[in-house]
Amino acid sequence: MKFLADENFDNTIIRGLLRRKPDVDLVHVRDVGLAGADDPTVLEWAAQENRVLLTHDVATVTHYAYERMAAGQSMTGVIEVTFDASIGRVIEDLLFILDCSLEGELEGQIYYLPL
Template sequence: MTIRFQADADLNHNIVVGVLRREPSSDFQTALVAKLEGLPDQEVLAIAAKQGRILISHDQRTMPLHFADFITTQTSPGVLIVPKTLLISEVIDSLILIWAASTADEWTNRIIFLPI
């Protein structure tokens, strides 16, 4: 199954734009389209899971804890945590590599911190 990404509301929008510009056939939904702004982490995780999308977030503080709790009762397509200190170009490269070289099944119930 092909990887589909979901941007969290805190994710730098330039990352989404950069991935889509370099790989137009990728599927990367913005937080605005998914209406994630202001929602608690558990709801964001549930929306991404319902749509079969790997969540991409800058939230290193609370998202890992909520993810750990979420997967005790539900299945997640996965979460990728992107430190804000990482160069945007490096994040874009990493996401395109993940999209091109792996399948969605490989990320189920996994949380990964970039860079990998």
């Protein structure tokens, strides 16, 4: 499973996840030239690159993800993390998802963390 971290995704979570699982395939929107891009553009890129989007943006990303699915467009998956969630718990939940999910299993799914 490959991840794309949204623009404002907590870097502490990213660093902790990479510390626990250094081989996780994770890129940040700024690393791929999407800094400042709108949500539909980020979701489109994630779908093209087969990456699950990690975001804190529960307000708008969900809307655009469902909009993509309603239009018959692919949506690789979104994992939405509440801002007040325990960082350790989120890292554990992400590791659980990585260890227990098959490639493509999050297609068309939106998960909310903590689980």
